[in-house]
Amino acid sequence: MASITMSELVKVYPGGVRALDSIDLTVEDGEFFALLGPSGCGKTTLLRTIAGLESASGGGIRIGERDVTRLAPGQRDVAMVFQDYALFPHMTVTDNIAYPLKIKKVPTAERGAKAAETAAELGLSDYLARRPGQLSGGQQQRVALARAMACHPKVFLFDEPLSNLDxxxxLEARTFLKRLQRELGVTTVxxxxxxxxxxxxxxxxxxxxGGRIRQLGSPKEVFHRPANTFVASFIGSTPMNLLDAVVTGKTLAVGEEPVALPREYAGSVTDGEKLVLGIRPEYLAYSTEQVPGALHGEITVVENLGSAQLATLHGPAGFVQAVVDEETTLSLGDRGWAVPRADRVLLYRDGDLIGAREGAGSAT
Structure with a gap:
């Protein structure tokens, strides 16, 4: 197995479009690493540049101890699983799995045995004679994984491989993929x-x-302490509430609402300073009665989340969303109060988290 190291990696397309802007990043040996972002942010370009399907305009890439920046895809010892799986429709499952071995001129008998062995590991033994069109989406995905596994690469590269599944x-494929990666221990992007x-x-x-890494960290770090308002607004099934606030002594004026200033920020902000308060909907306690330090408003939208509800309140602070337990009755037009959990309140200055740990938003 091997780590992947990118140093000042740049990709510029014709016309001056800068898809990757000086990326410095190391993916550790055996790590399961995710590139996350909106469409057009550069994540797929970065993956394809690691694979060699796109050539770097500047900087370098190392896989293990080898500089692979100028090597062809077949020389990099990586395997890529595409969004549409890229299976050959005229080939059987066996031939699809064995294809990379055929390219490497592995003898026919040996590659057939390897294809059968790999298929068995992924529960595909009963489908070896079928063609992709005779398989379900989940089965096609497993064939694509088996093809990637058959040649024992140092690195797996996955380009949104679950997006075509219901x-x-x-959910099933996600659990399977994580277990498989843990068992194989292959460095995965x-x-x-x-x-x-x-x-x-x-x-x-x-x-x-925009071709840059805005935050690098564990899932818990990225979710609980977004390094900037872009990450805060992007991460989470329900976006973080980002509200204009002004420091007024020991409180924050959020609209007309006085919210307690968390103690951790007491020495980092100045009276009268304009900031942005961040609080996830999950960390707002909802009340039907007035509560000191709460954000109040009229319920304008109620969304059923299954085991909970998402209430949107419109009041002096603007629009505020709160996750409410399923037992509470919510009606449009009702007035409610959302109480921030003090240890989950974040403050942003000029778009960046105040007090972020050293290097929290970097890629080193």
Whole structure:
């Protein structure tokens, strides 16, 4: 197995479009690493540049001890699973799995045995004679994984491999993929725009925007302490509330609402300073009665989340969303109060988290 090291990696397309902007990043040996971000942020370009399907305009890439920056894809010892799986429709499952071995001129009998062995590991033994069109989406995905595994690469590269599956199949495939990666111990880079996938699968996540890494950290770090307002607004199934606030002594004026200033920020802010308060909907306690230090408003939207509800309140602080237990009755037009959990309040200055640990937003 091997680590992946990118140093000042740049990719510029014709016309001056800068898809990757001086990326410095190391993916550790055996790590499951996710590249996360909105469409057009550069995550797939970065993956394809690691694979050699895109050539770097500047900087370098090392896989293990080898500089692979100028090597062809077949010389990098990586295997890539594409969004559409890229299976050959006219070939059987056996031939699809064995294809990389055929390219490497492995003898026919040996590659057939290896294909059968790999297929058995992924529960595909009963489908070896079938063609991709005779398989379900989940089975096609496993064939693509088997093909990647058959040649024992040092690195797996996944380009949104779950996006073509239905919701239930995605959950099953996600669990299967994480277990498989743990068993194999292969360094894995996984591209997705789905925060839930990244949070569930990855050891670490790089959140990208505009060809740059905006934050690098564990799923817990990225979720609980977003390094900037971009990450705060992007991460989470329900976006973080980001509200304008002004420091007024020991409180924060959020609209007309006085919210207690968390003690951890007492020495880091100045009276009268304009900041942004961040609080996740999950960390707002909802009340039907007035509570000191709460954000109040009229309920304008109620969304059913299954085991909970998401209430949108409109009041002096603007629009505020709170996750409310399923037992509470919510009606449009009702007035409610959302109480911030003090230890989960974050403050941002000029878009960056105040008091972020050293290097929290970097890629080193």
């Amino acid at each position: 919701a239930r199949m995605r 996984f591209v997705t725009h789905d925060q839930a996938e990244a949070l569930a699968l990855a050891d670490r996540i790089a959140v990208m925007e």
